[in-house]
Amino acid sequence: MTSRLFGPLLASLLAMALMACSPEQTPEMDAVTDPVAPTQQPRPAAEQVPPATAQGAVAGLSWSVPEAWVAQPQRPMRVATYHTSSAEGDSDPGEIAVFYFGPGEGGTVEANVDRWFQQFDQDDGRPTSEVAERETMDVNGTRVTLVRASGTYNAAAGPMAPRADLRPGYRLMGAIAEGPEGAVFFKFTGPENTVQQEEPRFMSMVESIQEM
Numbered sequence: 001m002t003s004r005l006f007g008p009l010l011a012s013l014l015a016m017a018l019m020a021c022s023p024e025q026t027p028e029m030d031a032v033t034d035p036v037a038p039t040q041q042p043r044p045a046a047e048q049v050p051p052a053t054a055q056g057a058v059a060g061l062s063w064s065v066p067e068a069w070v071a072q073p074q075r076p077m078r079v080a081t082y083h084t085s086s087a088e089g090d091s092d093p094g095e096i097a098v099f100y101f102g103p104g105e106g107g108t109v110e111a112n113v114d115r116w117f118q119q120f121d122q123d124d125g126r127p128t129s130e131v132a133e134r135e136t137m138d139v140n141g142t143r144v145t146l147v148r149a150s151g152t153y154n155a156a157a158g159p160m161a162p163r164a165d166l167r168p169g170y171r172l173m174g175a176i177a178e179g180p181e182g183a184v185f186f187k188f189t190g191p192e193n194t195v196q197q198e199e200p201r202f203m204s205m206v207e208s209i210q211e212m
Contacts, residue, residue, distance in 0.1 A: 094190030
């Protein structure tokens with residue numbers, strides 16, 4: 001009779017032991033087997049900043065990009081945007097914006113030069129076109145119009161934008177290259193000392209323009 005009672009008792013004790021060791025009843029086991037979340041999520045592709053490239057190209061033209069310039073994320077209406085370092089005492093970097101609107105699009109060279117000049121005010125009230133510099137050069141067989149201007153810059157986007165973002169002491173260097181597939185516009189703006197500091201690099205880029 002003792003052996004008949006011992007068998008069921010032993011089976012009951014074994015079942016209780018197995019239940020105590022079940023993974024469903026062990027929080028520590030759940031914590032170990034759960035996947036570990038990464039400590040840092042990757043940035044969305046739109047926020048990633050591409051590195052500066054050695055070459056730029058559009059509209060049948062190519063140009064060399066100075067290594068010291070930093071390429072910025074893609075922006076509407078622009079082929080590329082680069083930032084320069086700031087000169088000592090300047091809080092803003094220089095910005096080079098490259099535009100291409102398609103064959104025969106974007107307006108004439110004259111219209112764009114005038115628009116750039118109209119974005120600058122002079123302390124004495126004179127039109128910027130009277131004090132700005134302009135020249136035309138042949139760069140490896142491509143006609144390039146080069147302009148320089150200084151003054152108070154209206155940095156608001158668009159030709160009809162209100163004069164709400166005025167920046168005194170700014171400078172412009174602009175180059176319009178008349179390529180085989182249309183004009184390519186290079187617009188360099190920033191604090192005057194910064195633009196003057198980066199002028200040799202800007203000119204090296206302009207002088208590297210050539211047909212592909």
